[in-house]
Amino acid sequence: MxxxxxxxxxxxxxxxxxxxxxxxxxxxxxxxxxxxxxxxxxxxxxxxxxxxxxLFDGSSALQELFATAVAEAPKSVAPIDAMMAGLEAISTAFDGRREHSRRRQAVIVANAELRERELIKLASMSTALADALRRRGVAEPTASLTAEAGIAVFKVGFELWLMAPEEREMGQLMRESLAELRAVTAHGYAIP
Amino acid sequence: MxxxxxxxxxxxxxxxxxxxxxxxxxxxxxxxxxxxxxxxxxxxxxxxxxxxxxLFDGSSALQELFATAVAEAPKSVAPIDAMMAGLEAISTAFDGRREHSRRRQAVIVANAELRERELIKLASMSTALADALRRRGVAEPTASLTAEAGIAVFKVGFELWLMAPEEREMGQLMRESLAELRAVTAHGYAIP
CATH class of the missing domain: 1.10.10.60 (Homeodomain-like)
Structure with missing residues (x-):
């Protein structure tokens, strides 16, 4: 035993x-x-x-890795570039884990309680990222918006990665997801 | 009785x-x-x-109002403009309800179960918005990213509105929140 x-x-x-x-x-x-x-x-x-x-034992390590990479990005880079450094860092942590992640995702999507747990995890991640940005001297509401943008890019980039063929790496898909978010927000209302 | x-x-x-x-x-x-x-x-x-x-009986009406305004924005406008039309629509629904909203928010922030319920509400809203955009002919991942951007703008704009003096209207704060998201994402990595 x-x-x-x-x-x-x-x-x-x-x-x-x-x-x-x-x-x-x-x-x-x-x-x-x-x-x-x-x-x-x-x-x-x-x-x-x-x-x-x-299903969730890796969540806090992932959040720690993400927020630390954001906090430790070179002082000179813009908030969204610090965020992208974090996305790159967590992408390497998913190397070789696509099949595992697909199975995990299928289980979570099928269960309301697990979906809620996943939402809580993402909200906690967003809070940690905004905190890391504020410690870099980024003011509000920029810190919160950058953190929310990072989570949006992560969610969509992660879905793309799960569906993508093996040769498409997560870091690349995260960069494409950010580029798409930038393109999407580039059109819109001007402040009157 | x-x-x-x-x-x-x-x-x-x-x-x-x-x-x-x-x-x-x-x-x-x-x-x-x-x-x-x-x-x-x-x-x-x-x-x-x-x-x-x-605390949550208005949630589904709010989601309905938001998604309908996105769906019914003029065919010619960009996805993010359709999203902004939705944000304008829900902003008018909060007219005269700032004090009520402040009290409600304080209750929700203080209770983990209520915070989770609020997260679920926002996730459901994001799904409904992406759906409304796809029905406008917007492809993935643009639809999901635009919906997530809309929720990010809503969350941050709503917080700004709760803290703002009476003369600052929600619609204005939502437009400023979107402008900030656009400014934030305008700097960053290019796709290699």
């Missing part, structure tokens, strides 16, 4: 995603996940608090 | 917001809301399903 299992965490995550896809998230039990991974429930609970955490 | 009460709905909403501010949302009961409004609990439940609904 208590013995060390090689890569138990990764095996549990893989088994969980498979089962969420096959049986549905609600229908899958921790006992089934542990069994599929060839491990015990006790081992599961040494790694994850519950079956939802398997 | 069952008799008609003049403006019961408005009196209940006003009493609820007052009590949420004074006692906190969690601590307030429907019985207290009804008592403050000089009405019965039974009357409360004829108008609202629960104490949360008092």
């Amino acid at each position: 208590g013995r060390w299992e090689p890569n138990a965490r990764g095996r549990l995550a893989k088994a969980a995603l498979e089962l969420y896809g096959e049986l549905g998230y609600e229908q899958t039990t921790v006992a089934e996940i542990a069994k599929r991974a060839g491990l015990t429930e006790r081992t599961f609970f040494r790694h994850y608090a519950d079956k939802r955490e398997v | 069952g008799r008609w009460e003049p403006n019961a709905r408005g009196r209940l909403a006003k009493a609820a917001l007052e009590l949420y501010g004074e006692l906190g949302y969690e601590q307030t009961t429907v019985a207290e809301i009804a008592k403050r409004a000089g009405l019965t609990e039974r009357t409360f439940f004829r108008h609202y399903a629960d104490k949360r609904e008092v």
Whole structure:
């Protein structure tokens, strides 16, 4: 029971995603996940608090990586360029994880509670990004708008990446998503 | 008990917001809301399903108004201009409601469950706006990015409006918020 299992965490995550896809998230039990991974429930609970955490355990590390890259971009660059530096940083963290991300996304889209959790994660990310920008000396409402723009680019760029063929890298899709946001907002009302 | 009460709905909403501010949302009961409004609990439940609904009963009408204005903007205008037409439409709906909105916002910010509900509302709005844009013939990812830009402008413009003095109208602040988003995204990486 208590013995060390090689890569138990990764095996549990893989088994969980498979089962969420096959049986549905609600229908899958921790006992089934542990069994599929060839491990015990006790081992599961040494790694994850519950079956939802398997899907969200990378979220705070991702937010930290994103906000740190924004905070540490060269002082001289514009707020949106600091944001783009953050998007580049998280893009490298998704290298080789497209198939995993596709499976995860399919599970989340199918479940209202998980979709809400994902929204909360993105809102928390936006708050952290605005905070990182303010610490760079960016005033309000510029900091909040830049953070919201960054999240919009991330959401849309991420969707494009999930649908794209293997050779299209996330960083490239994030740059295209930002270019599209810029093109979209370039037309519009002038302030009277 | 069952008799008609003049403006019961408005009196209940006003009493609820007052009590949420004074006692906190969690601590307030429907019985207290009804008592403050000089009405019965039974009357409360004829108008609202629960104490949360008092805060969100205008949400679907707002989304409908927003998406319809986007859908019905002149065919010739750019997607972001259709979005701005939607923002103008909802701005008029908030006329004379700044104090009410300030109180509502304070209650929501103080409660995690209500903040989540608000996020879900905004995500649903974004989906409806992207849908309205696609029905105008706007392709993806332009439709989703324009919708996300619209929500970003709305969120920031709404915060500015809550803090602004009386003479600053919401429509004006939404236009300024869009102008700021445009300025923010105008600097940045070129696609290599």
